[in-house]
Amino acid sequence: MTCAGPAAAQAAGPLAAYAFDDGSGTVLSDVSGHGNTMDVTNGPVWVAGRYGTALSFDGSNHRAVARAYNAALNLSGGSFTLSAWINPRSNSAWQMIVLKPAYARHTAPYFDWSLHR
Numbered sequence: 001m002t003c004a005g006p007a008a009a010q011a012a013g014p015l016a017a018y019a020f021d022d023g024s025g026t027v028l029s030d031v032s033g034h035g036n037t038m039d040v041t042n043g044p045v046w047v048a049g050r051y052g053t054a055l056s057f058d059g060s061n062h063r064a065v066a067r068a069y070n071a072a073l074n075l076s077g078g079s080f081t082l083s084a085w086i087n088p089r090s091n092s093a094w095q096m097i098v099l100k101p102a103y104a105r106h107t108a109p110y111f112d113w114s115l116h117r
Contacts, residue, residue, distance in 0.1 A: 013032060013033075014032045015032065015034060015036070015072050015073060016030050016032050016034060016036040016073065017030060017031045017032040018030065018031065018038065018064070019031055020049070020053075020054055020055050020064075021049065021051070021052040021053050021054065022046075022053070023046055023052070023053040024046055025040075026039060026040045026041070027039060027040070027067075028040060028064055034070075034072070035070075036066060036067075036070055036073065037066075037067040037068070038064040038065060038066055038067060039064070039065050039067050040055065040062075040063070040064050041062070041063050041064075041065055042061045042062050042063060043062060044056055044057045044058070044062040044063075044064075050085070050087075054087075059089070059095060082098060084097050084098060
């Protein structure tokens with residue numbers, strides 16, 4: 001997954017980027033160099049991927065969660081690019097790929113931005 005913010009507000013390259021190819025463990029390093037580390041929670045499984053390894057999420061409670069708050073990822077009010085290479089198990093339901101919650105609690109507005117399949 002790669003996240004790039006407004007061109008006028010960012011340095012060259014993405015603000016955060018994750019290869020999801022570590023093969024083991026519960027930490028995803030930010031390969032952009034900005035230190036936006038994520039923790040893998042609730043047991044997603046490492047599997048063979050398109051290139052190397054990948055994480056398999058169950059679509060229910062498996063997550064990769066930002067370890068710390070970073071104001072640079074507050075992208076509301078500007079244009080930005082999100083990209084993700086996914087391999088869905090089915091096409092039967094709406095699925096959240098990535099989101100940035102507006103608040104820690106579940107009240108409107110529910111999220112600042114999101115990417116769905």
